[in-house]
Amino acid sequence: MQAIGVVESCFKEKFAIPRQPGLTPSAEAIVRLLPPYDKPDMVRGLEQFSHVWVVFAFHGTADQGWNPTVRPPKLGGNKRVGVLATRSTFRPNPIGLSVARIAGIETDDGVRIALTGADLLDGTPVLDIKPYLPYADAIDDAWNGYADDGSLPLLVNFSPEAEVTLAALADQYPKLRDLICEVLAQDPRPGYADDPVREYGMHLYDFNVRWRSTGHEAIVTRVEAR
Numbered sequence: 001m002q003a004i005g006v007v008e009s010c011f012k013e014k015f016a017i018p019r020q021p022g023l024t025p026s027a028e029a030i031v032r033l034l035p036p037y038d039k040p041d042m043v044r045g046l047e048q049f050s051h052v053w054v055v056f057a058f059h060g061t062a063d064q065g066w067n068p069t070v071r072p073p074k075l076g077g078n079k080r081v082g083v084l085a086t087r088s089t090f091r092p093n094p095i096g097l098s099v100a101r102i103a104g105i106e107t108d109d110g111v112r113i114a115l116t117g118a119d120l121l122d123g124t125p126v127l128d129i130k131p132y133l134p135y136a137d138a139i140d141d142a143w144n145g146y147a148d149d150g151s152l153p154l155l156v157n158f159s160p161e162a163e164v165t166l167a168a169l170a171d172q173y174p175k176l177r178d179l180i181c182e183v184l185a186q187d188p189r190p191g192y193a194d195d196p197v198r199e200y201g202m203h204l205y206d207f208n209v210r211w212r213s214t215g216h217e218a219i220v221t222r223v224e225a226r
Protein backbone atom coordinates (compact mmCIF):
# COMPACT_ATOMS: atom_id res chain seq x y z
CA MET A 1 0.00 0.00 0.00
CA GLN A 2 1.10 3.55 -0.57
CA ALA A 3 -0.19 6.90 0.63
CA ILE A 4 -2.82 8.49 -1.62
CA GLY A 5 -2.62 11.77 0.27
CA VAL A 6 -1.03 13.70 3.09
CA VAL A 7 -2.66 15.64 5.93
CA GLU A 8 -2.07 19.31 6.66
CA SER A 9 -3.40 19.71 10.20
CA CYS A 10 -3.69 22.37 12.91
CA PHE A 11 -2.14 19.73 15.23
CA LYS A 12 1.62 20.04 14.74
CA GLU A 13 2.67 17.58 17.45
CA LYS A 14 1.09 14.49 19.00
CA PHE A 15 0.75 16.02 22.45
CA ALA A 16 -2.76 17.41 23.10
CA ILE A 17 -4.40 15.84 20.03
CA PRO A 18 -7.74 14.54 21.33
CA ARG A 19 -8.23 10.82 21.91
CA GLN A 20 -10.79 10.55 19.14
CA PRO A 21 -12.18 12.68 16.31
CA GLY A 22 -15.30 14.74 16.90
CA LEU A 23 -14.16 15.94 20.34
CA THR A 24 -12.69 19.09 18.76
CA PRO A 25 -15.09 20.22 16.01
CA SER A 26 -13.02 23.40 15.42
CA ALA A 27 -9.94 21.38 14.42
CA GLU A 28 -9.10 21.93 10.76
CA ALA A 29 -7.26 19.55 8.47
CA ILE A 30 -6.77 19.23 4.74
CA VAL A 31 -6.09 15.99 2.92
CA ARG A 32 -4.03 16.83 -0.15
CA LEU A 33 -4.07 13.98 -2.66
CA LEU A 34 -0.70 12.94 -4.04
CA PRO A 35 0.17 12.02 -7.63
CA PRO A 36 -1.05 9.93 -9.42
CA TYR A 37 -4.24 10.16 -7.29
CA ASP A 38 -4.56 13.96 -7.38
CA LYS A 39 -7.28 13.95 -10.04
CA PRO A 40 -10.76 15.51 -9.69
CA ASP A 41 -12.21 12.19 -10.90
CA MET A 42 -11.03 10.57 -7.66
CA VAL A 43 -13.51 12.60 -5.56
CA ARG A 44 -16.39 12.97 -8.01
CA GLY A 45 -19.60 12.61 -5.95
CA LEU A 46 -17.87 12.85 -2.57
CA GLU A 47 -19.46 16.28 -2.03
CA GLN A 48 -22.79 14.47 -1.56
CA PHE A 49 -21.63 13.12 1.81
CA SER A 50 -21.29 14.97 5.10
CA HIS A 51 -18.51 12.83 6.61
CA VAL A 52 -15.69 10.53 5.58
CA TRP A 53 -13.72 7.71 7.14
CA VAL A 54 -10.00 8.42 6.89
CA VAL A 55 -7.72 5.38 6.98
CA PHE A 56 -4.17 6.46 7.74
CA ALA A 57 -0.72 5.44 8.92
CA PHE A 58 0.39 6.32 12.46
CA HIS A 59 3.63 7.69 11.02
CA GLY A 60 4.51 9.54 14.23
CA THR A 61 4.71 6.37 16.34
CA ALA A 62 5.25 3.58 13.80
CA ASP A 63 8.97 3.26 14.63
CA GLN A 64 8.12 2.51 18.28
CA GLY A 65 6.69 -0.91 17.43
CA TRP A 66 3.76 -2.56 19.19
CA ASN A 67 2.73 -4.55 22.24
CA PRO A 68 0.10 -7.29 22.76
CA THR A 69 -1.27 -5.25 25.68
CA VAL A 70 -1.47 -1.52 26.35
CA ARG A 71 -2.54 0.74 29.25
CA PRO A 72 -5.31 3.01 28.01
CA PRO A 73 -5.34 6.52 29.55
CA LYS A 74 -9.08 6.03 30.16
CA LEU A 75 -8.23 3.32 32.71
CA GLY A 76 -5.90 5.66 34.58
CA GLY A 77 -2.82 4.31 32.81
CA ASN A 78 -2.32 1.37 35.20
CA LYS A 79 -4.54 -1.41 33.83
CA ARG A 80 -3.63 -3.46 30.76
CA VAL A 81 -5.98 -4.55 28.00
CA GLY A 82 -5.30 -6.24 24.66
CA VAL A 83 -4.10 -3.91 21.93
CA LEU A 84 -7.04 -5.04 19.79
CA ALA A 85 -9.37 -3.85 22.56
CA THR A 86 -7.97 -0.32 22.21
CA ARG A 87 -7.51 2.46 19.67
CA SER A 88 -3.82 2.69 20.65
CA THR A 89 -1.34 3.80 17.99
CA PHE A 90 1.08 0.96 18.93
CA ARG A 91 -0.42 -1.81 16.78
CA PRO A 92 1.10 -4.64 14.69
CA ASN A 93 0.02 -2.67 11.61
CA PRO A 94 0.07 1.00 12.66
CA ILE A 95 -3.18 1.91 10.88
CA GLY A 96 -5.52 4.60 12.20
CA LEU A 97 -9.20 5.16 11.52
CA SER A 98 -10.96 8.49 12.02
CA VAL A 99 -14.31 9.88 10.98
CA ALA A 100 -14.41 13.58 10.06
CA ARG A 101 -16.80 16.13 8.61
CA ILE A 102 -16.21 17.31 5.04
CA ALA A 103 -15.85 21.11 5.13
CA GLY A 104 -15.11 21.52 1.42
CA ILE A 105 -13.49 19.94 -1.62
CA GLU A 106 -11.22 21.85 -4.00
CA THR A 107 -10.19 20.43 -7.35
CA ASP A 108 -8.81 23.49 -9.18
CA ASP A 109 -5.15 22.80 -8.56
CA GLY A 110 -4.72 19.20 -7.44
CA VAL A 111 -7.29 17.86 -4.99
CA ARG A 112 -7.75 19.13 -1.43
CA ILE A 113 -10.41 17.76 0.92
CA ALA A 114 -10.99 20.08 3.89
CA LEU A 115 -12.06 18.29 7.09
CA THR A 116 -13.17 19.43 10.52
CA GLY A 117 -13.02 17.51 13.77
CA ALA A 118 -10.17 15.21 12.72
CA ASP A 119 -7.69 13.93 15.35
CA LEU A 120 -4.84 13.81 12.83
CA LEU A 121 -1.21 14.85 13.20
CA ASP A 122 0.26 17.19 10.58
CA GLY A 123 2.00 15.14 7.88
CA THR A 124 -0.12 11.99 8.39
CA PRO A 125 -0.02 9.73 5.31
CA VAL A 126 -3.55 8.87 4.17
CA LEU A 127 -4.10 5.33 2.89
CA ASP A 128 -7.78 5.61 1.98
CA ILE A 129 -10.89 7.76 2.19
CA LYS A 130 -14.41 6.36 2.20
CA PRO A 131 -17.77 8.10 2.63
CA TYR A 132 -19.39 7.62 6.04
CA LEU A 133 -22.71 5.84 5.58
CA PRO A 134 -25.00 6.52 8.53
CA TYR A 135 -27.49 3.83 7.52
CA ALA A 136 -24.76 1.21 7.90
CA ASP A 137 -22.05 2.80 10.07
CA ALA A 138 -24.14 4.45 12.83
CA ILE A 139 -25.23 1.77 15.30
CA ASP A 140 -27.91 2.89 17.74
CA ASP A 141 -27.49 0.17 20.37
CA ALA A 142 -23.67 0.08 20.47
CA TRP A 143 -21.71 0.61 23.71
CA ASN A 144 -18.24 1.94 24.68
CA GLY A 145 -16.96 -0.48 27.34
CA TYR A 146 -14.17 0.99 29.47
CA ALA A 147 -13.72 3.88 27.00
CA ASP A 148 -16.83 5.53 28.48
CA ASP A 149 -15.62 7.06 31.74
CA GLY A 150 -18.09 9.92 32.02
CA SER A 151 -15.38 12.37 33.13
CA LEU A 152 -16.43 16.00 32.97
CA PRO A 153 -14.71 18.43 30.60
CA LEU A 154 -12.46 21.07 32.16
CA LEU A 155 -13.59 24.67 32.27
CA VAL A 156 -11.29 26.78 30.08
CA ASN A 157 -10.37 30.38 30.88
CA PHE A 158 -7.91 32.83 29.33
CA SER A 159 -5.53 35.33 30.90
CA PRO A 160 -6.03 38.97 29.82
CA GLU A 161 -2.73 38.70 27.91
CA ALA A 162 -3.90 35.61 26.02
CA GLU A 163 -7.24 37.29 25.21
CA VAL A 164 -5.42 40.27 23.67
CA THR A 165 -3.26 38.01 21.52
CA LEU A 166 -6.24 35.92 20.38
CA ALA A 167 -8.28 39.03 19.54
CA ALA A 168 -5.43 40.27 17.32
CA LEU A 169 -5.28 36.86 15.59
CA ALA A 170 -9.04 36.44 15.15
CA ASP A 171 -9.14 37.57 11.50
CA GLN A 172 -6.41 35.21 10.36
CA TYR A 173 -7.24 32.29 12.70
CA PRO A 174 -11.00 32.55 13.35
CA LYS A 175 -11.25 29.10 14.94
CA LEU A 176 -8.16 29.23 17.16
CA ARG A 177 -9.90 30.32 20.37
CA ASP A 178 -12.64 27.69 20.08
CA LEU A 179 -10.05 25.07 19.18
CA ILE A 180 -8.02 25.85 22.32
CA CYS A 181 -11.20 25.58 24.44
CA GLU A 182 -12.14 22.22 22.93
CA VAL A 183 -8.64 20.75 23.23
CA LEU A 184 -8.08 21.84 26.82
CA ALA A 185 -11.59 20.76 27.90
CA GLN A 186 -10.34 17.20 27.18
CA ASP A 187 -7.51 17.69 29.72
CA PRO A 188 -4.57 16.54 27.57
CA ARG A 189 -2.14 16.47 30.52
CA PRO A 190 -0.25 13.17 30.66
CA GLY A 191 -1.05 10.56 33.29
CA TYR A 192 -3.52 12.67 35.23
CA ALA A 193 -0.60 14.70 36.61
CA ASP A 194 -2.23 17.22 38.92
CA ASP A 195 0.31 20.00 39.40
CA PRO A 196 -1.47 23.37 39.31
CA VAL A 197 1.81 25.31 39.09
CA ARG A 198 3.27 23.51 36.12
CA GLU A 199 2.89 25.25 32.77
CA TYR A 200 2.19 23.05 29.74
CA GLY A 201 2.63 23.95 26.08
CA MET A 202 1.05 22.68 22.88
CA HIS A 203 1.73 23.48 19.23
CA LEU A 204 -1.42 24.52 17.32
CA TYR A 205 -1.06 26.07 13.85
CA ASP A 206 2.01 28.35 14.17
CA PHE A 207 1.53 29.00 17.88
CA ASN A 208 2.76 27.74 21.17
CA VAL A 209 -0.21 27.77 23.54
CA ARG A 210 0.76 27.78 27.23
CA TRP A 211 -1.62 26.81 30.02
CA ARG A 212 -1.95 25.64 33.61
CA SER A 213 -4.53 23.25 35.00
CA THR A 214 -6.17 22.49 38.29
CA GLY A 215 -8.46 19.51 38.72
CA HIS A 216 -11.42 21.12 37.01
CA GLU A 217 -10.10 24.21 35.19
CA ALA A 218 -7.51 25.12 32.56
CA ILE A 219 -6.15 28.67 32.32
CA VAL A 220 -4.47 29.72 29.10
CA THR A 221 -1.60 31.95 30.16
CA ARG A 222 -0.03 32.89 26.82
CA VAL A 223 -0.33 32.32 23.08
CA GLU A 224 3.06 32.86 21.43
CA ALA A 225 4.14 32.84 17.81
CA ARG A 226 6.70 30.08 17.27
Ligand code: SAH
Pocket residue numbers: 013014015016017018019020021057058059060061062087088089095096097098099119120121123124125
Ligand atom coordinates in the same frame (compact mmCIF):
# COMPACT_ATOMS: atom_id res chain seq x y z
N1 SAH B 1 -9.01 7.93 15.62
C1 SAH B 1 -7.76 7.17 15.47
C2 SAH B 1 -6.68 7.60 16.46
C3 SAH B 1 -6.97 7.26 17.89
S1 SAH B 1 -5.57 7.37 18.94
C4 SAH B 1 -8.06 5.69 15.60
O1 SAH B 1 -8.96 5.32 16.34
O2 SAH B 1 -7.39 4.91 14.94
C5 SAH B 1 -5.52 9.11 19.08
C6 SAH B 1 -4.12 9.57 19.02
O3 SAH B 1 -3.60 9.37 17.73
C7 SAH B 1 -3.98 11.07 19.26
O4 SAH B 1 -3.74 11.30 20.61
C8 SAH B 1 -2.81 11.47 18.36
O5 SAH B 1 -1.72 11.88 19.14
C9 SAH B 1 -2.48 10.19 17.62
N2 SAH B 1 -2.16 10.42 16.21
C10 SAH B 1 -2.87 11.11 15.28
N3 SAH B 1 -2.24 11.08 14.09
C11 SAH B 1 -1.09 10.36 14.29
C12 SAH B 1 -0.01 9.98 13.45
N4 SAH B 1 0.03 10.31 12.16
N5 SAH B 1 1.00 9.25 13.99
C13 SAH B 1 0.98 8.90 15.30
N6 SAH B 1 0.00 9.24 16.15
C14 SAH B 1 -1.04 9.96 15.64
